[in-house]
Amino acid sequence: MTPPGSGPLPSADEPLDDVDFGLLDDIRDLFQDADPMPADLPERIRFRLALRDLEVEVARLAEEEQLAVAARGTEQSRTITFDSESLTIMIRIDANEDGTARVDGWLAPPQRREIEMKTVADPLTTASDEQGRFAFARVPRGTAQLIVRPTVIGPGAAGRSVVTPALIL
């Protein structure tokens, strides 16, 4: 519809033309710059999808803190807390000199559990002690994810596995 006397105006009912396609490309560029998706998000989604068949409780990121460590110059350590229905998992990540990361963890309430760390290389496994403490001395940098499983033997072996969202070491 062209209102009389105002020259040809683009109508809403016409098919998209090259000017429209050009505009849409420009709009895409604008939002791509103003609000890009985090580049590692697809990788983290794939990571989570790969775990989908496990009977698990998924922990949520509750808190993340950067702590400057004066003794190590520029190195920083991070603490991250994850909450799930049954468990709180706190981890502290420190840099090793060889470029890997050291991860110290605590479970609350304290309990023995099998702990697996999925990494960009092979998964690592350890167990928490009665105080709920566990540690991975050397973890490759990159995407990682913790899975806290029930202990296979002993009393209190019941309970579901808990997985954290993927994190970047």
Add this chain to the structure above:
Amino acid sequence: MNDHRPATVRASQRGRGARMASLLAAAREGSEDALGQIVSEVSPLLWQVARAAGLSSGDAEDVLQTTWMRLVAHLGDIHDSTALTGWLVTTAKREAWRVRAEERRQLPADQDSFAELPDQGPGSEEQVIMDDQRRTLWEAIGQLSARCQELLRIIAFTSRPDYAAVAAALGMPVGSIGPTRGRCLAKLRVLLAGQPGGLR
């Protein structure tokens, strides 16, 4: 900007349609790799869907995670790649609404926490350095209704073979021979035509 797009671009868009169809077929057969490639391909669009709904970055990530988990549960029901994109956009949009509604419910009535949320429009994000033409376009988009801004932002991230499906998922009218320009793009062109240095 607004230059004539070469025919090869259109051809590559058709090629993408075929590639997505074969990825979907492989994912339905259980290929994690094919599923991963679909995730990489469509997530940037879903990100805009979640952010255009006014979610924070963290909530937008949760919405994407949920959307892809739902897709895996429903892969068996989705038979062609065009339906796939429409399904993903619809699911992400509903999930974004749900998260938004939940947040509003949890806010104390007297607290104005929306300051943290991104604007519907581009107005607050002008730290991006823009040349005049980009600024003109940015400002014209800012004059559109919130609904039009959301719509154009999402359609701009949609591959051409999927326009009709995504337009339908967003409640836009689709013409009998394909997507029409629609009210929002027509309005944008009128705004730009009135700008010096605007639309040619």
